[in-house]
Amino acid sequence: MTEAPAFARVGLVVNPSASAGSAGRAAATLGSALARHGLTVTDLSSRSAGGALAHAQHAVRDGEIDLLVVAGGDGMAHLGVNACAGTDIPLGIVALGTGNDIATGLGLPIHDAAASVAMIAGGHTRAVDAGRVDGGGHRPWFGGTLYAGFDAVVNARANRWSWPKGQARYNLAVVRELPVFSPIPYAVTVDGTRHDTEAMLVIVANAASYGGGMQVTPEALMDDGLFDVLILERVGRAEFLRVFPKVFAGTHVDHPAVRILRGARVRLDAEGITSYADGEPFHPVPLRAEVVPGALRVIVPAPEVR
Template sequence: MPDAAAENPAGPRSGEISGTRVGLVVNPHAAAGSGNRIGARLVRELGAAGFDIVHLSGPTAGAALANARRSISEDRLDLLVVAGGDGMTHLGVNACAGTDIPLAVVAVGTGNDIAGALGLPVRDVEASVAMIAAGRTRSVDAGRVDGDHHRPWFGGTLYAGFDAVVNARANAWSWPRGQSRYNLAVVRELPVFSAIPYAVTIDGTRTETEAMLVIVANASSYGGGMHVAPHALMDDGLFDVMILHKISRPEFLRVFPKVFSGTHVDHPAVQITRGRRVLLEADGITAFADGEPFRRVPLRAEVVPGAVRVVVPAS
């Protein structure tokens, strides 16, 4: 990987949207299935604010990402707007990272952790449109993973282990909605889960351990409000890597509720190390990123400072 600091030596910066051509990608399943209605509202209200809309949604997330990348490469956009949760933010990051095109997130999904970390309006379309119209942008970090991969970037968290297994289980269910679905998946998976042997190398320092999970955090929370790395910042040029070393199932159930307040970090089995480059090694594990199935481990990730310009509230 190239040196991340050299790619953006000026570090985080702020700016403004420079034009009115807006690409729009909407998750139709967001907001309890009302994503299309929200998309129609965004078209009306952004149009009334003077923006020209380019429709980029597709039948799949992959098709929408291809549409967005093509429009950006053909210089058709001044701004990309995505409406949904962390999965849609992940799509937007992969379209905009490394370009000058700002990303605006209308956070109306089940999990809106990246939006929360950035101080964006959550489940408030009117406030989101006002934020976009104001046009203030800020550059934030993103994680980039080595290899030939269709989605090499992540904005919030990359994780592998028990949490990824639970995420896969929760994604397969249509009910219940929200955090309850994740909690139910925890109860379903924990009795059959065993700690995983990992090797985690952070900035050249290698740790071999059996662990319940490993999280590479650019943002402080995931899973709809679980503050796994409560001190992580999206503009400091570093990951917060959280390792939950092997503990018993009863102890895990005792510690798990503390993640919502971030007080789990006081447990002796929790290790958080900050660094720019992470090599994660394990056998037979699929990592998730921003709530989406990502790729098999082993993988190597690096934080890229100022990789994405995001639209943020003016105040």
């Protein structure tokens, strides 16, 4: 006799544009694959991220589903976090995007829809922290990182372009932005202690990586009740070009201009900056963020039996 699934009613949100369209092609079979495991699947997708989020939040709030599954990259994980955080409904992530930092931090399968479906059908959950921004409206939560510096400005520039695709667009935006970027005056307050600085980057991290694998805060944990707050203080352009590539390996943390602070509550004050979170445009600065321990239940691989 087949064992009953842990979660019978599943809401599914698919991002067909993630990873230059390959996620859409791979995710076209997700509904039927989940159904073969005995799950009843409701498609909550929409032509817009806002529409999909509204569908997902409605289904979660009204008790229409037992589990929300999102398919795509960090943007879709961000949507799922904002539908499920602070509720009893767990989140399943099928990581098929260009950037999959939240999924990587959770040890989930990457670009493997079959393994993801099997994991979801297994129903093993883990409680992790999430960040919440005061006054965040319908999208106050983030699962991985919030950032408000050179990286956010680069993201904004890249989002204005339709070409090139994927990581190449971000890399080109870095090259275009660097000659005109100036360090930003910040006040960064962590658990009541204020730090005034001029910085290239300020990152409030719940996870170790961002930007498709850059190990920006390599010791950050998603279940320790703390943010890792990285500040890269003013450096010249040549030095910035020397330091920035080290982020991919996490070796930048030894640079004298890098500080990493830890705390549960962070306030960022600056002028003219819009933050990004999990790769998505987020909220204008100034803002206040806090860690909410165990705010989110996620489907993860079952622990190995030893």
